[in-house]
Amino acid sequence: MTRKIQGFDVGGSSVKAGLVDVDGGQLIGELISAPTPRPATPAGVMQVIAGLSRRLPEAMKSRHPSIAWRDMAGAGNVYRHDYDDVAARYVWHTLTHDLQPLRLVVLEEIRNLGESR
Numbered sequence: 001m002t003r004k005i006q007g008f009d010v011g012g013s014s015v016k017a018g019l020v021d022v023d024g025g026q027l028i029g030e031l032i033s034a035p036t037p038r039p040a041t042p043a044g045v046m047q048v049i050a051g052l053s054r055r056l057p058e059a060m061k062s063r064h065p066s067i068a069w070r071d072m073a074g075a076g077n078v079y080r081h082d083y084d085d086v087a088a089r090y091v092w093h094t095l096t097h098d099l100q101p102l103r104l105v106v107l108e109e110i111r112n113l114g115e116s117r
Helices: 042-053 058-062 069-081 084-116
Strands: 004-010 014-021 026-035
Touching (some): 042 069, 069 084
16 A cells, blocks of 8 residues: 655745655645745745645535634735734644644545545
8 A cells, every 4th residue: 555645845936735655755646836935934834835725625625624724724814914923823823723633634635545546
């Protein structure tokens, strides 16, 4: 069985996300990307990730109603307008509260993908 992970690459020119075959070192399926912000601050990168979240398939989002998809997409507005202290607190909250449930969804989607092949 192929081991798969959701890979993220925050590079100098773009932020990319895609499913990766760990053993083969190859991308599986579609790669989505967006330009890396300048400067690449934590809030700037989170804004890009918020934008990428809008491009996730609706069918996948509907399988995981416990994730606040709308809030995730809307977070880009907070980061984009750089509401001083608000953006920093929002980044901290995202890192400490929202990433673990999202990680579990990613792992479940990977398992589902493996079962469908």
